Amino acid sequence: MSAIVHPDLAYRHVLVLTGALFLSYLAVAMSLPAVSLYVVNDLNLSNAYGGLAVGIAFLSTIVTRGQAGAFTDKLGGKLVMQRGLVLYAIAGLICLLAGLPQLPVAGRYAVLIAGRLLLGLGESFAMVAMVGWAIGLMGHGRSGQVLSLVGMGMYGAFAAGGPLGLALLDHIGFSGLMMVCTALPLVGLIGIHWLPAVALQAGQREPFWRIIGRIWRAGAAVGLQGVGFAALGAFFALYVMSHGWPYAGLGLTFFGVGFVGMRLLWGHLPDRIGGTRVAAVSLAVEACGQYLLWLAPGPELALVGALLTGLGCSMVFPSMGSEVVKQVPPHLRGTAVGGFAAFQDLAYGATGPVVGVLADYSGYSSVFLIGGLAATLGVWLALGVRRSMAQPQQA
Structure with a gap:
């Protein structure tokens, strides 16, 4: 019903x-x-x-x-x-x-x-x-x-x-x-149990990989966002302790404050001004946070970098997700959201082992350089999503 x-x-x-x-x-x-x-x-x-x-x-x-x-x-x-x-x-x-x-x-x-x-x-x-x-x-x-x-x-x-x-x-x-x-x-x-269901949407089914072909730019952007979060979660404490700095346990706390605060205050922005704009700015903020972590001379600026990373990561998933929903008809929405979320899952799962190998050779700070580069590339992809959506409208 x-x-x-x-x-x-x-x-x-x-x-x-x-x-x-x-x-x-x-x-x-x-x-x-x-x-x-x-x-x-x-x-x-x-x-x-x-x-x-x-x-x-x-x-x-x-x-x-x-x-x-x-x-x-x-x-x-x-x-x-x-x-x-x-x-x-x-x-x-x-x-x-x-x-x-x-x-x-x-x-x-x-x-x-x-x-x-x-x-x-x-x-x-x-x-x-x-x-x-x-x-x-x-x-x-x-x-x-x-x-x-x-x-x-x-x-x-x-x-x-x-x-x-x-x-x-x-x-x-x-x-x-x-x-x-x-x-x-x-x-x-x-x-x-008591909440109302919604009506099923009729329409022709499409193969999963064809839907991925529609949304891969948005999915790749949110996956690149996930690199910074995964790097911070896995290596912030080790990075701080390797320098002999205090506050090793506060990295995720500062990240979480920025992340939740951003969604509470500005969670409506993707619906109001467009998801690609919000995502591009958010990824740029995340990149700044990751670069600051890479170059931080002390624990205070490292925590600021963690805060900026949280502020930047916060709105990328809902912003790009709102664009994904626009690119598919309602009867394919669940499949599209599932494929979209898999990009972020993959980033979370792969980042730790990959950048961990890099940390063994180049030190813990290098993982945040990778996070910054990933977020910077994500800005380009988010802007690419905006251009790809603008072309059909102009046509």
């Missing part, structure tokens, strides 16, 4: 969806440090196995984004998001079984990997479906605002989830933490 709702009521509905997304991503974020610690300390396996257990969920997310989008277009955002939250809960239960002492170490690790793979699938379904559902509720013209709320839910969960997960791991153990991670998406599932 679908319903037409008042804009203010639609906004409140989307806030509920954002809360459910926050809870689901909180389950992801809380498990990130806990999984690697469990593999290394409890199963006595190497760091490589710990890293694989963490990273394989992101791999699962990347490869299933297109399918999640296709299901959203075919079945509707509400049904697919509900399925994604159920998958989250099942994944938590499977990871809970990995804590059973009766199983051998190899069996516990294999069960954990299975749970992490399913977690990535659930994340893919829930996020893509939520975007499609929320844009259907709010309307095409407010897609930038929807994507801003999505980012706030996601990054807010990651900011809170790491410390909370470690605290729960210390107090209730790995199995207790997995029980919490199972319950959180179920709370979200209950919360969204």
Whole structure:
């Protein structure tokens, strides 16, 4: 069933969806440090196995984004998001079984990997479906605002989830933490049950790769944005400590303040003045932050660089995402959003290992030079999206 709702009521509905997304991503974020610690300390396996257990969920997310989008277009955002939250809960239960002492170490690790793979699938379904559902509720013209709320839910969960997960791991153990991670998406599932669905859009289907051909510039721009964030998250603390500076733990804090503050104050800008303009300026600000980190003579300017990176990264995803929504008909929106999000997932997954090799040879500061160059290239791509959209209008 679908319903037409008042804009203010639609906004409140989307806030509920954002809360459910926050809870689901909180389950992801809380498990990130806990999984690697469990593999290394409890199963006595190497760091490589710990890293694989963490990273394989992101791999699962990347490869299933297109399918999640296709299901959203075919079945509707509400049904697919509900399925994604159920998958989250099942994944938590499977990871809970990995804590059973009766199983051998190899069996516990294999069960954990299975749970992490399913977690990535659930994340893919829930996020893509939520975007499609929320844009259907709010309307095409407010897609930038929807994507801003999505980012706030996601990054807010990651900011809170790491410390909370470690605290729960210390107090209730790995199995207790997995029980919490199972319950959180179920709370979200209950919360969204009464929200109205939106009508499915009729239209001819297109192959996934043809849709990617339409949106690749916007996707590449948001992927290049992700390089700076991934570099900062992985190497800021190591960079600061290698110089003997204080405040090594404040990099992501300053990033988060800039990121969330920007979305709270100016999340409406893509819908008002156009996504490509906002994205180009944002990428330029991110580039300045990354270059400042590269050249920082002390910790204070390094923190300013982290703040500028947060300010710059904040609006790129919703800005470019609003342009993606404009480039495809409504019945292909979910598939397009899924493919678009995969570019950012790929950047997050690949940046750490690639720039880590560079850091071994050239020092930690070099990773921020790469982040600055990536953001600078992203400015050019964002402007290219604007030109490509202007040409059909002129014709």
